[in-house]
Amino acid sequence: MKISKVVEKIKPSGIREFFDLVIGMKDVISLGVGEPDFVTPWNICESAMFSLEKGYTSYTSNKGLYELRFAISRYLKNKFSLSYNPDHNILITTGVSEAVDLALRAILNHGDKILIPDPSYVSYDPVSELAGGKVITVKTSESDNFKLTPKLLKKYISKGVKAIVLNYPANPTGVSYPKKELMALSRVFIDNDLIVISDEIYDELTYDFPHTPLAALPGMKQRTIYLNGFSKTFAMTGWRVGYACGPEEIISAMTKIHQYTMLCAPVMGQLGAIEALRGSAKSALEMKREYKRRREFIVSKLNEIGLYCAMPEGTFYVFPSIKNTGMGSVDFAKGLLSKEKVAVVPGTAFGPQGEGHIRIAYASDMDNLKEAAQRIEHFLKNNV
Numbered sequence: 001m002k003i004s005k006v007v008e009k010i011k012p013s014g015i016r017e018f019f020d021l022v023i024g025m026k027d028v029i030s031l032g033v034g035e036p037d038f039v040t041p042w043n044i045c046e047s048a049m050f051s052l053e054k055g056y057t058s059y060t061s062n063k064g065l066y067e068l069r070f071a072i073s074r075y076l077k078n079k080f081s082l083s084y085n086p087d088h089n090i091l092i093t094t095g096v097s098e099a100v101d102l103a104l105r106a107i108l109n110h111g112d113k114i115l116i117p118d119p120s121y122v123s124y125d126p127v128s129e130l131a132g133g134k135v136i137t138v139k140t141s142e143s144d145n146f147k148l149t150p151k152l153l154k155k156y157i158s159k160g161v162k163a164i165v166l167n168y169p170a171n172p173t174g175v176s177y178p179k180k181e182l183m184a185l186s187r188v189f190i191d192n193d194l195i196v197i198s199d200e201i202y203d204e205l206t207y208d209f210p211h212t213p214l215a216a217l218p219g220m221k222q223r224t225i226y227l228n229g230f231s232k233t234f235a236m237t238g239w240r241v242g243y244a245c246g247p248e249e250i251i252s253a254m255t256k257i258h259q260y261t262m263l264c265a266p267v268m269g270q271l272g273a274i275e276a277l278r279g280s281a282k283s284a285l286e287m288k289r290e291y292k293r294r295r296e297f298i299v300s301k302l303n304e305i306g307l308y309c310a311m312p313e314g315t316f317y318v319f320p321s322i323k324n325t326g327m328g329s330v331d332f333a334k335g336l337l338s339k340e341k342v343a344v345v346p347g348t349a350f351g352p353q354g355e356g357h358i359r360i361a362y363a364s365d366m367d368n369l370k371e372a373a374q375r376i377e378h379f380l381k382n383n384v
Ligand SMILES: Cc1ncc(COP(=O)(O)O)c(C=O)c1O
Pocket: 034, 094, 095, 096, 097, 098, 121, 167, 170, 171, 199, 201, 229, 230, 231, 237, 241, 242
């Protein structure tokens, strides 16, 4: 057999698999892919283009441009009173995707146990396995709003569990944790000596309470690998820039892998990211306001047409229940696509606990959302 056994065992992403069906279909309203519908703010594009004109086209240091690491360090200090030294505690990566991979490979030995919530973002599980980890799936439940709780965590923590991947606000459910709940979780992490990979890529899209970085809580900085990036907040998915902050030992281990595999994040992306932090707070806020407006519309509309949907605290996703239709997630999503040309993602793409739900990304303009809601209503009337 030519292919590695580990790779062969890994399933293709449920999102991509589903979206292969969409390719080639006409007039589809896609509420599937988790990507801002806005283009990158103009000042970011302009500043990157200007830098290219000036000849900034080469590799950067493995860790990333110092100016960007410095800007991130200052931003985290000003916003959250979190201190990370740009020389030792910050690594610029090719999106948060690469940062997740590096973090897992840097800490896991073959067979080390790692907790991954279900449902959760599609990469955590396969990338942990590629890193040699033994995944322990933490089944969250709808009755807890798909949140982790200390009680639930304790059920899954056994000897040899080394780490956990935490993501909030969360993809696909949109739920987040206020400070008090994070404090309670952090006590479990500390008591059980866990390393936490904390993916906070949607932090700026928190609507109902201030976002608290896990690393800012007492006793957490030394055990947290804090991940964030530019894709969602600044509508920069194609620029491929993210970052990891953490203890020097872990960041230098991640840098070792990064220097042999990626070398550095793209210089254009890094230059754009500097401008994003320098002069784009207003644009980010405008996009956030628009997402919030859409959130309110889509949640009330879904509930009105009979799909129970909790109000998510963040991201640009809702995760309504389709249980009362009697259909499974995949059948529902396939039916909605073929009959009404609306693309959503079956909840099971994010883990078995997502059964009975679909993920709708409301990173699409209001007209599209209104039309999609009508089509969903029509689908329910004719198929349930
Ligand atoms: C929770 C989460 N983490 C990471 C990523 C990947 O982000 P990036 O574009 O920075 O690689 C995504 C993208 O959808 C995501 O939802």
